[in-house]
Amino acid sequence: MSRYRSPQIPGSKYITPEGKKQLSDEFEYLWHAKRPEVTAALAAAAAEGDRSENAEYIYRKKQLREIDARIHHLKNRLEDIVVVDTVPADISQVFFGAWVRLEDEEGNVSEYRIVGPDEFDSAKGLISMDSPMARALMKKREGDEVIVKKPKGDSVITIVRVQYEPFNSEDKY
Numbered sequence: 001m002s003r004y005r006s007p008q009i010p011g012s013k014y015i016t017p018e019g020k021k022q023l024s025d026e027f028e029y030l031w032h033a034k035r036p037e038v039t040a041a042l043a044a045a046a047a048e049g050d051r052s053e054n055a056e057y058i059y060r061k062k063q064l065r066e067i068d069a070r071i072h073h074l075k076n077r078l079e080d081i082v083v084v085d086t087v088p089a090d091i092s093q094v095f096f097g098a099w100v101r102l103e104d105e106e107g108n109v110s111e112y113r114i115v116g117p118d119e120f121d122s123a124k125g126l127i128s129m130d131s132p133m134a135r136a137l138m139k140k141r142e143g144d145e146v147i148v149k150k151p152k153g154d155s156v157i158t159i160v161r162v163q164y165e166p167f168n169s170e171d172k173y
Helices: 017-046 055-080 132-137
Strands: 099-104 109-115 126-128 145-150 153-163
Touching: 017 055, 109 132, 126 132, 132 145
Parallel strands: 109 126
Antiparallel strands: 099 109, 099 153, 145 153
C-alpha cells in the first residue's frame, strides 16, 4: 500500500529566456546523449544473463526510469511555460525578471533576481517568484520597506535598487 500524497500546487508557468534555454538544453542532453548511453549499458547488462541477480542491470533500469521521468517532466513543462522577455512599462517597480538590491535591518546588502520556479538557485541569487521573499517584493519600489515572513521570524528589508538588467560588480549603490 502506498502513501497518499495530496496533489502539488503547480508553480507559476513564467520563465526567463535564459531559464527556457537551460531547460531545453537539459532536455536535449538527456534525450540525445544520456538516454542512449544508459540504454546501451542496459542492453549490455541484460546480455550477461540472469537479470534477477545482476546489479548492473537493476541499476541501469533504475537510472533509465529516472531519466525518463525527468524527460517527461521537462517535455510537459516546456509545453506549458510562458517566456517573459519584455521589460514592464514601469521599471521602478519590482516585477518578474527584476534584479533587486536589498538592505536588511543590520545593514547587510544582498542582490536577487526574481525568476520562475523552474530556474531558482539561491546560490546564484535567483529566487522564485512563488517564494515568500519575491511575493513580498512584487509591485514595490526603490525605498520601500518590506516585511518578509521567515522561519526565524519577520524581517524588515529596504529595497535599495530595482533594475531589469544585471548589476555591475563595481556598482554597489
